[in-house]
Amino acid sequence: MPELPEIRAHAERLTAEFGGQPLERFRTLSFTALKTVSPSPDDAHGHELRAVGQRGKHLLLDFDVVTFVVHLMQGGRLKPDDKQAAKPRNGQARWVFADGPALLLTEAGTERKAGVWVVEGDPEGQAPIEGIGPDADTVDEATLATLLGEHPMRLHGFLRDQHHVAGLGRLLANEICHRARLSPFASTGKLSTEEVGRLHAAIGACVEEGLDYERGLTEMSMSADRPANVHHRAGQPCPVCGDLVRAVEYSAYTVSYCPTCQTGGKVLADNTTSKFLK
Numbered sequence: 032m033p034e035l036p037e038i039r040a041h042a043e044r045l046t047a048e049f050g051g052q053p054l055e056r057f058r059t060l061s062f063t064a065l066k067t068v069s070p071s072p073d074d075a076h077g078h079e080l081r082a083v084g085q086r087g088k089h090l091l092l093d094f095d096v097v098t099f100v101v102h103l104m105q106g107g108r109l110k111p112d113d114k115q116a117a118k119p120r121n122g123q124a125r126w127v128f129a130d131g132p133a134l135l136l137t138e139a140g141t142e143r144k145a146g147v148w149v150v151e152g153d154p155e156g157q158a159p160i161e162g163i164g165p166d167a168d169t170v171d172e173a174t175l176a177t178l179l180g181e182h183p184m185r186l187h188g189f190l191r192d193q194h195h196v197a198g199l200g201r202l203l204a205n206e207i208c209h210r211a212r213l214s215p216f217a218s219t220g221k222l223s224t225e226e227v228g229r230l231h232a233a234i235g236a237c238v239e240e241g242l243d244y245e246r247g248l249t250e251m252s253m254s255a256d257r258p259a260n261v262h263h264r265a266g267q268p269c270p271v272c273g274d275l276v277r278a279v280e281y282s283a284y285t286v287s288y289c290p291t292c293q294t295g296g297k298v299l300a301d302n303t304t305s306k307f308l309k
């Protein structure tokens with residue numbers, strides 16, 4: 032799933048390409064695409080796209096009178112649409128601009144979770160932004176310490192939960208724990224001040240590196256192509272210490288870590304790791 036760096040860099044690309052263009056029309060191509068009833072997306076017709084912003088894992092298409100909040104989820108993509116085919120493959124919704132170009136929201140797969148919310152005024156406090164925490168890279172160290180203390184749980188789960196800090200997913204959660212030299216299963220309520228400091232620095236560094244990588248591309252990267260030290264690298268040597276990267280697999284995601292860097296050499300219980308080590 033695209034995470035904060037991918038979404039922010041993509042928002043910047045879309046602003047550069049489509050900013051200032053008046054919207055001719057917005058049309059859904061799937062009955063599941065539009066998640067709101069009011070206000071009407073037609074309210075944006077004739078208005079210029081001021082900018083495309085990013086909040087958490089959402090793109091915000093700001094037309095002044097209304098904002099389209101787009102969540103790509105796992106398989107969604109928002110791309111320039113030169114063909115404007117009547118029935119584009121995986122098409123969910125389309126924004127056609129007066130000068131001819133268009134933006135197309137597609138979603139691969141059958142999940143149909145990507146969507147568009149139309150909101151009036153500040154999107155903060157309104158679905159789907161409502162209730163999500165601050166963007167992870169905007170949180171200062173003291174606030175992070177407070178958030179960690181308020182939500183006692185495993186660190187990896189804390190980082191992925193959008194209600195605590197927003198924008199991080201599976202890849203960044205793995206990479207941030209590794210960078211901070213903290214176990215993904217460390218208890219958030221028991222981290223020392225020094226450990227919180229390392230975690231805060233790791234969040235900043237990992238997001239910044241992701242942004243640097245993503246800004247060098249012409250379109251959003253695929254997860255498998257993003258640089259990583261531990262994510263999806265189980266069985267390979269840790270670039271920092273040379274120990275083998277290990278994995279703990281869950282049905283929806285995989286926790287990857289380096290025992291030497293993160294758990295004092297302890298290999299965490301997992302019934303599937305052995306397949307990487309045969």
Ligand SMILES: [Zn+2]
Binds near residue numbers: 274293
């Ligand atoms: Zn290591």
